[in-house]
Structures are given as structure tokens and as C-alpha cells.
Amino acid sequence: MKKIFLVLFCFILCASAFAMGDNEAKGDRTTTLSLGLWPEESRTADVASMTELKKQFEAKYPDIAVKPAHYKYQPDTFIPMAAAGQVPTIIETWFTEPGKIIDAGYAADISAVLNELGYMTKMNDSVKTMVSRGGKVFAIPRDAYALGLYINLNVYKKAGLLDANGMPKYPKTFDELAKTAKIIKDKTGIPGMMITSKDNVGGWHFTNLAWAFGAEFEKKVNGKWMANLDSPEVIAAMNYVKDLKWKYDVLPESTLLGWGDWIQYFGTDKIGMCFAAADVVGIPVNDYKMDRNAIAIAPIPKGPGGQYSLMGGTIYIFSHTATPAEVIAAFKWLDFTGRLPKIDEESMKNREIDLQAKVDAGEPVGCYPLPVWNDKAYNDSIEQLNRKYANINMDLFKDYYTIAPKTLKAEEPYATQDLYRTLDGVIQVVLGDKNADPAALLKEANDTFQKGFMDKVK
Amino acid sequence: MKKHLSAWILMIPTLLLFGFYIWQPLFYSIYLSVSETKGYEVIGFAGFKNYIEVLNDPVFLKALFNSFAYTLWSLVIGFLVPIILAIVINELVHLSSLIRISIYLPNIVPMIATILIWKFILDPGAGGLLNSLLMGLGMGKVGWLQQEAIIIPVIISTLTWKAAGATTLIYLARLKGINQELYEAAEIDGTNIFQRLRYITIPQIYNLGRILLILQILAVFQILIEPWLYTGGGPNNASVSLMLLNWNYAFRDFQAGKAASISVIVNIILIVLTLIYLTFNKEQDE
Numbered sequence: 116m117k118k119i120f121l122v123l124f125c126f127i128l129c130a131s132a133f134a135m136g137d138n139e140a141k142g143d144r145t146t147t148l149s150l151g152l153w154p155e156e157s158r159t160a161d162v163a164s165m166t167e168l169k170k171q172f173e174a175k176y177p178d179i180a181v182k183p184a185h186y187k188y189q190p191d192t193f194i195p196m197a198a199a200g201q202v203p204t205i206i207e208t209w210f211t212e213p214g215k216i217i218d219a220g221y222a223a224d225i226s227a228v229l230n231e232l233g234y235m236t237k238m239n240d241s242v243k244t245m246v247s248r249g250g251k252v253f254a255i256p257r258d259a260y261a262l263g264l265y266i267n268l269n270v271y272k273k274a275g276l277l278d279a280n281g282m283p284k285y286p287k288t289f290d291e292l293a294k295t296a297k298i299i300k301d302k303t304g305i306p307g308m309m310i311t312s313k314d315n316v317g318g319w320h321f322t323n324l325a326w327a328f329g330a331e332f333e334k335k336v337n338g339k340w341m342a343n344l345d346s347p348e349v350i351a352a353m354n355y356v357k358d359l360k361w362k363y364d365v366l367p368e369s370t371l372l373g374w375g376d377w378i379q380y381f382g383t384d385k386i387g388m389c390f391a392a393a394d395v396v397g398i399p400v401n402d403y404k405m406d407r408n409a410i411a412i413a414p415i416p417k418g419p420g421g422q423y424s425l426m427g428g429t430i431y432i433f434s435h436t437a438t439p440a441e442v443i444a445a446f447k448w449l450d451f452t453g454r455l456p457k458i459d460e461e462s463m464k465n466r467e468i469d470l471q472a473k474v475d476a477g478e479p480v481g482c483y484p485l486p487v488w489n490d491k492a493y494n495d496s497i498e499q500l501n502r503k504y505a506n507i508n509m510d511l512f513k514d515y516y517t518i519a520p521k522t523l524k525a526e527e528p529y530a531t532q533d534l535y536r537t538l539d540g541v542i543q544v545v546l547g548d549k550n551a552d553p554a555a556l557l558k559e560a561n562d563t564f565q566k567g568f569m570d571k572v573k
Numbered sequence: 574m575k576k577h578l579s580a581w582i583l584m585i586p587t588l589l590l591f592g593f594y595i596w597q598p599l600f601y602s603i604y605l606s607v608s609e610t611k612g613y614e615v616i617g618f619a620g621f622k623n624y625i626e627v628l629n630d631p632v633f634l635k636a637l638f639n640s641f642a643y644t645l646w647s648l649v650i651g652f653l654v655p656i657i658l659a660i661v662i663n664e665l666v667h668l669s670s671l672i673r674i675s676i677y678l679p680n681i682v683p684m685i686a687t688i689l690i691w692k693f694i695l696d697p698g699a700g701g702l703l704n705s706l707l708m709g710l711g712m713g714k715v716g717w718l719q720q721e722a723i724i725i726p727v728i729i730s731t732l733t734w735k736a737a738g739a740t741t742l743i744y745l746a747r748l749k750g751i752n753q754e755l756y757e758a759a760e761i762d763g764t765n766i767f768q769r770l771r772y773i774t775i776p777q778i779y780n781l782g783r784i785l786l787i788l789q790i791l792a793v794f795q796i797l798i799e800p801w802l803y804t805g806g807g808p809n810n811a812s813v814s815l816m817l818l819n820w821n822y823a824f825r826d827f828q829a830g831k832a833a834s835i836s837v838i839v840n841i842i843l844i845v846l847t848l849i850y851l852t853f854n855k856e857q858d859e
Contacts, residue, residue, distance in 0.1 A: 194824055194827050198613035219827040369696065369719070371808060540807070547716060
């Protein structure tokens with residue numbers, strides 16, 4: 116008897132496992148838009164404004180159901196989700212990512228939709244190249260930003276580096292950067308600058324620094340792409356980094372620092388300056404309760420080779436498993452919330468709701484993105500809206516917004532993340548070892564990078 | 574068959590679970606490693622292409638070397654610690670259960686917490702716990718987690734701190750099981766403590782030690798979480814392990830085929846190591 120019960124129990128267990136299906140009721144709504152752009156739960160102000168938008172959107176489109184599906188892109192969480200077909204209909208990711216996502220087949224081809232809606236011709240050409248493969252387009256840009264020099268005004272104040280109006284006396288050249296950092300270190304004991312070296316962030320920042328020394332990391336020689344990591348210019352830039360650590364001693368003690376670290380160090384007044392773009396200005400405020408008025412952004416300094424600002428930004432991609440109807444629903448959402456180059460009352464109003472929510476939450480508002488669409492009226496309207504809702508002193512960003520757009524430079528074209536990783540390794544040794552020889556290390560890195568990656572470029 | 578029907582039915586859940594969690598991933602991994610992949614999807618047969626590319630990856634040799642270095646250091650630093658601890662605790666008259674519990678405690682601390690604690694202790698600045706101790710003693714600061722030469726032994730030390738307690742308990746259980754009459758007889762024969770260790774204790778735990786040795790080699794060779802969270806494989810790949818390289822291929826570069834080929838290579842290395850070990854043991858036993 117006991118045995119029969121046991122067998123029966125097993126069967127019930129198996130059967131119930133199979134029976135757990137998708138019981139979600141959709142009603143009349145035939146299309147489900149699973150919205151990866153939904154804010155995370157802890158950001159209550161954003162969630163409230165989003166919920167309001169969802170209500171209005173669903174009233175306007177009775178056939179679409181919006182399903183909140185907060186997702187913050189991370190390569191390691193993206194791949195299992197994508198392999199399982201669980202990626203929300205639309206998500207955001209960074210400029211550096213579309214290449215590998217498209218190659219892995221995890222982004223939907225949206226060329227037809229773009230052509231139909233007329234946005235194809237409006238997209239900025241360099242962005243379009245980045246998100247295209249074989250004439251097909253797989254993503255659209257949200258916005259773009261230029262890398263700048265973040266300035267911690269609390270630290271600057273302690274070091275006596277603010278002028279009479281409270282504006283920072285920021286460095287205009289890399290020479291001045293070292294000297295300013297030294298003043299900070301001498302007067303406050305706080306490291307004046309941060310050089311990252313981990314998770315590809317180090318290489319990413321370093322390419323921008325090295326461009327100012329005249330570096331060119333990848334170049335075409337006789338029709339073949341060659342790595343150029345050991346040029347005198349790159350070596351000079353690496354020696355500069357080495358000097359920051361060992362000659363001027365203006366960097367943090369820890370030499371393995373990545374993305375989360377600059378936010379923590381900057382947000383808690385433990386460094387005076389670092390590289391970052393204007394789109395993340397809210398993170399130190401959110402994560403470390405930093406005073407939003409203590410942040411200024413200056414353009415990346417000039418070097419012997421010129422002045423450059425690396426261009427980065429955010430794109431929208433659409434799940435490879437999304438149906439055409441779902442992709443169109445996602446475009447309707449973007450349109451509704453004012454994320455497409457189109458000016459109408461509704462989308463502008465909803466943009467304002469979004470900015471107001473940020474203001475209410477105490478996040479810094481005012482730093483507007485660089486244009487990614489060839490639509491002047493639309494681009495101007497975004498800048499104006501941001502200025503209207505600005506809750507920070509925009510004078511602190513004036514030079515950044517004047518100079519950065521004129522000195523923009525796109526990232527190196529091939530195996531960009533691998534280039535960053537390779538450079539990370541060199542920076543780690545240079546920062547960790549006083550006697551490191553940048554020339555020899557870069558020669559070795561160059562050979563590795565050429566053999567591992569550039570040889571494969573066709 | 575009919576006679577065993579209910580037995581088979583009872584086994585179905587177990588077989589399903591085995592198939593799902595062990596056999597399927599194992600065989601799928603081998604399949605992926607010889608396939609051309611797009612994301613995690615197989616789009617064609619690749620032969621040994623993935624293997625060739627992985628072997629040509631400049632980081633591969635470093636990762637291979639490091640994985641052996643981790644294993645060797647774990648034997649040097651970590652193998653004897655639990656044995657010594659077990660013998661000492663076994664000899665204690667007072668406080669033995671308190672000490673037994675305290676050495677096991679690190680084991681129940683979650684991995685992430687362990688790593689955060691150690692990062693705090695090993696912080697390279699003057700504020701790092703270990704460095705401030707050293708400086709208090711008049712010595713200089715050490716960049717614990719950022720020097721190529723010491724990074725692997727440092728990581729292994731923290732690993733030993735975490736894992737030694739569990740192994741100690743296993744040895745201790747064996748020590749408790751040794752027949753006390755052996756010691757009594759030896760004492761009557763006038764042996765000192767070292768002789769008793771040499772002729773009774775060590776021979777009695779020898780076989781257990783051999784098993785734990787191979788288990789330790791198998792586990793440490795596949796080290797992943799520690800280098801990943803402490804250093805991300807740095808500085809300059811000095812702490813990257815084969816499994817971390819595998820993780821990077823799979824979750825950072827989205828290249829499932831190459832990741833799988835590293836798994837298979839690790840698998841082969843471990844099988845070879847185990848076989849060498851077993852042959853060696855067999856000869857010794859005979």
C-alpha cells in the first residue's frame with residue numbers, strides 16, 4: 116500500500132511540474148510589450164511616473180498590454196536571458212555592445228520598421244554604421260555623450276581651487292592636470308586624480324588620454340589593419356600615467372579600479388578628478404548621496420597631440436524573439452514618451468513628466484545628451500527641456516558643452532573591448548610596479564593584440 | 574521487468590534530474606565545443622576550430638599556467654593546515670568544541686561576504702587592516718592584491734581560511750575513530766609524541782589524506798569566483814584561471830563554442846591528473 120502511495124506521489128509531482136504553464140490573462144490586448152526600460156523598484160519616483168505613463172499609453176492603445184520588466188544591461192546576465200529567449204521586447208545598452216549582440220543573433224532586425232516610420236534617414240551616420248550589419252539595422256540610439264573630466268567641487272574647495280564665483284580652476288592641458296592633482300594631494304592628502312585599470316574601463320579611458328598625445332591604436336597599412344599600441348605616442352601617454360602614480364603620486368593607493376570604483380571614490384570625496392561622461396552624473400548622487408551641486412564637468416584636457424572627447428552613449432535594442440507587432444508596440448512607446456525624433460505635444464509632455472520625476476527625486480537634471488538624430492528642431496527641444504528643468508548650475512558644465520561636441524572622436528574601430536582589455540593589463544603593471552617599462556610592455560601588448568585580434572580583421 | 578516496475582518508476586525523478594543537471598550539460602558542452610556558434614545557438618560544425626583559436630589565445634597559456642600554480646600553492650599552503658589543526662584539536666582537553674566551531678565558521682560565511690571582508694583586510698592603502706598592522710610594526714605597505722608575484726598565494730591563503738575548517742572536521746572524525754588501544758600500547762612501549770604521530774596517527778589518516786588530496790586538486794584547478802571577484806584576473810592576467818577564461822568567453826564575449834572548448838580541455842586535464850594519481854597509488858599499494 117505504502118509503495119502505491121509513493122508511486123502516486125511521484126506522478127503527481129511530475130504532473131504538477133508540467134502543468135505550471137503561462138496563465139497570464141491578457142484580455143483584449145493582443146500584443147504584450149515587455150518593457151525593459153522600466154525603472155528598478157527602489158526608484159519610487161521613477162516607478163510612479165512610469166506607472167502613470169503606462170496607464171495613459173494603454174488607454175491610447177487598447178490592443179497593447181505593457182508589462183514592466185526592469186532590466187539593467189550586463190553582458191553576463193544578458194547572454195543567459197537571450198539564449199533562453201527571455202529578453203524583454205526592448206532594452207537599453209551601451210555603444211560598445213551592439214557588435215557582439217548582433218553577431219550573436221540576439222537583436223531583431225528593425226530596418227523595415229525604421230523605413231516605414233521614416234526614421235532610417237534621420238539617424239546619425241556614425242551611429243547607424245555602429246548598429247548595422249550587411250545593410251540591416253538592429254538598434255536605434257537613445258542619446259550620446261562625450262567623455263569629460265569630472266571635478267569634485269568639495270575636494271577642489273578644500274584645495275583652494277575655486278575662484279571667487281565658486282567655479283573650479285580646472286586643468287586645460289594634461290600638464291596642468293598633473294599639477295592640479297599635485298596641488299590637491301599636497302593640500303588635502305586626497306588623491307587628485309583617478310586612473311582606472313579594470314574591466315576594460317581602464318583601456319577605454321586610456322585611449323582618450325592617449326589620443327591627446329597623438330596616439331592612433333589601429334591603423335590601415337597597405338590595406339591591412341595593424342595594431343599600433345607601441346607607437347612613441349602611446350608610450351608617451353603610458354609614461355604620463357606612470358608619472359601620475361610614481362612621480363607626482365596623485366593616484367589612489369589601490370591600482371585595480373573599475374567602473375564601480377570611480378563612482379564610490381568620487382561620490383565620497385576620495386578623489387579630486389576622474390574621467391566619465393555626462394550621462395552618469397546622477398549615479399554618485401543616487402548611490403552615495405553626493406551633493407548634486409558638488410559636481411562639475413570639464414572637457415578632457417589638451418595634450419601634445421590635440422584635444423579629443425571619446426563618444427559613447429546608449430542604444431535601444433529589440434529582442435530577437437519579439438514579433439513584428441511587439442517591435443512596433445515598442446516603437447509606439449518610444450514615440451509616446453518622446454524618445455524618437457519627432458516633436459508633438461504628447462511626447463514633449465511625457466518627456467517633461469520624466470524630467471519632473473528626476474527633479475522630484477533630487478537627481479541632477481540639466482546635463483543634456485549629444486544629438487544622435489539629424490533633426491535640429493528635435494535636438495534643440497531636448498536641450499531646452501533639460502535647461503528648463505535644470506536643478507544644477509549649468510555654468511559648471513559650460514566649457515564641456517562648448518568644447519566636447521567639437522572634439523568628438525569615435526572609439527577605435529576593431530575589437531574595441533579586446534583593445535581595452537589588453538591596455539588594462541599594461542596599465543595594471545605600470546601602476547603596480549615602479550620599475551615597469553611601458554615601452555617593453557606595450558611592445559608585448561601590441562604583438563598579442565595583433566596576433567589575437569587584428570590578424571583576423573578582414 | 575514487471576516485477577521491478579515500481580522501482581523503475583521511483584527512479585524516474587532521479588534519472589531525470591541526473592540527465593538534466595549532469596549528463597545533458599556534459600554532452601552538450603562537448604557538442605558545443607566542436608560547433609560553430611552564434612550566441613548559444615549552434616549554426617554548424619566547426620571541427621577543432623574553437624580549440625585551435627582558444628589555444629592561440631595569448632591569455633590561454635597564462636591561464637593554464639596559473640591554474641596549475643593555484644593548485645600547487647593550494648597544496649603547499651592549504652593541504653597540511655587541516656591535518657595539523659585536526660591533530661591539535663584532537664589533543665586538546667579544554668575548549669576543543671569551541672575551537673572546532675570557530676574553525677568551521679568561515680565555511681558558513683557566504684562567498685561574497687568572505688571576499689568583501691578579505692578585500693578590506695588586504696586593501697593596498699594605509700587603511701587596509703593588514704597594512705595598518707604591518708605599518709604599526711614599522712614595516713612598509715604591501716599591494717596584496719595588485720602584485721603579479723604574490724597574487725596567487727594571497728588568493729589561496731584566503732581560500733584556505735575559508736575551506737580548511739570543513740576538511741579539518743573530516744580528519745578529526747577519522748582521528749576520533751582510531752583505536753585508542755594502539756596509543757596505549759605505544760605508550761607502554763615508551764614512545765614519545767612524535768613517534769606516536771609518525772607510527773600511528775599518520776598511517777591511520779593516510780588513506781583519507783590521499784582522497785582529500787585528489788579532491789582538492791580537482792576543486793582548486795577549477796577556481797573561478799575568487800580571481801573573478803578579487804582581481805578580475807589581473808594584474809595583467811596574473812591571476813586569470815582557465816575557468817575564468819571560460820567565463821569570459823561565455824558571458825563577456827558571447828562565444829559559447831570557445832567557452833565549451835575550454836571546459837572540455839579542463840575536463841581532459843583533470844581526467845589525466847586523476848589517472849596519473851590513481852596509477853601512482855595503485856603501484857604504491859601493490
